[in-house]
Amino acid sequence: MRSYINKLADYRDFEFEHEADLRCPKEYIEKQLRHITRGSRxxxxxxxxxxxxxxxxxxxxxxxxxxxxxxxxxxxxxxxxxxxxxxxxxxxxxxxxxxxxxxxxxxxxxxxxxxxxYPEPDDEMVKKYVAGKDDMEGVETVEQYIEHIKSHYAAEKKQETVFGILDSVAEYVLTHTDWEFDEKEVQKVYDDMYTEMCEWVKDEMGTSFEELFDDELTAQTGAENKAQLLEMIRADAERAIASALFVHKYTDGKEPKEIDLNEIYDLDWSFLQDYVTENIRFIEE
Amino acid sequence: MITYATDKNYDELVAEGVVLVDFFGVHCGPCKMLAKSLDELDDEFPFLNIVKVDTDKCPEQTEKFRINGIPDLYFYKDGKVLFHQPGMVDAEEIRSKLAEILY
The missing domain is CATH 3.10.50.40 (Chitinase A; domain 3)
Structure with missing residues (x-):
């Protein structure tokens, strides 16, 4: 890669909450139980x-x-x-x-x-609700359904916590590192991202990027107009290159000669995920 | 209240009040996630009218609205589309849009 790091920030300097409560709140369980009782509401x-x-x-x-x-x-x-x-x-x-x-x-x-x-849930309601739902195989009773709700909640909360912190840690490194971007390299990644975005618009919205209305664009991307979206893609391109440099620095140390989107999508962030996971105490049921 | 539309009764269902229309497909993963959010909204705000349109069973409306991707949400007030939200959206965003339209 032609872009490089002048001075890399240390991800371990980022402060985060070292405790996460994975216990399922009563209100959440009640809300989920309504999915099986709402038919008799x-x-x-x-x-x-x-x-x-x-x-x-x-x-x-x-x-x-x-x-x-x-x-x-x-x-x-x-x-x-x-x-x-x-x-x-x-x-x-x-x-x-x-x-x-x-x-x-x-x-x-x-x-x-x-x-x-809402009526009290019973086992028959559970069986009817879970029928055909692959992720609920083996759930037959209200008790099992509540256990399923709790474990599903804990898994989601854990993932949400870890990935939330992971994002913040990455953001910390990306904003505290002194990067030197190669303009040609940024342009190449930008072009790839632009092409990918145009294909997505065509496939998902049945129109071309040029013909897309601003309100449709805003609903899908949050950008107010096309010029703003292109600026966002440019920033994403720099961010993608920075991410590649950062990840390679902490993993194998081997940067690819040429950077492309496949390389960016395949970046192995597991070292950072492991670091975050190992440094949080999860409170479970 | 959640109602399933047909090609024939669609216009009637969206004619009055605030109506949230969900174009969906039975085999679409994001549609199933959205369906759960809409069920929860219906539990919390039973006075809301939620109309679900199965794109396989309602080809005329699907064609009329040029639905190219699902899920696809339309927010109506007294028969007029006030807001269009293509793609997956979380419950909070729907609530915020409904608050704007309802009150």
């Missing part, structure tokens, strides 16, 4: 509001958002207004009261409320 009238109830409210306020003859929301769902929703818990249907939300007085009346009621 029923709705009943609620008298005193609880988190999760659907309430219809009449609101009066100087603030337009809180001045509505009727608004339907889920208490604690957070879609309408978290502060107001928190103040609804314990209120009765028919009750009129005033609360202060975002500094504004809001006269509130609870017009009606309903609650979703």
């Amino acid at each position: 029923r709705t009943e009238k609620a008298e005193v509001l609880q988190k999760g109830d659907v309430a219809v409210l009449k609101l009066e306020s100087k603030a337009a958002k809180f001045d509505r003859p009727s608004v339907t929301l889920t208490v604690g769902g957070g879609l309408f207004d978290k502060e107001l929703e928190e103040k609804l818990v314990g209120r009765k249907v028919g009750e009129r009261f005033a609360v202060t939300v975002n500094g504004e007085e809001v006269k509130t009346e609870v017009l009606s409320a309903t609650r979703s009621v």
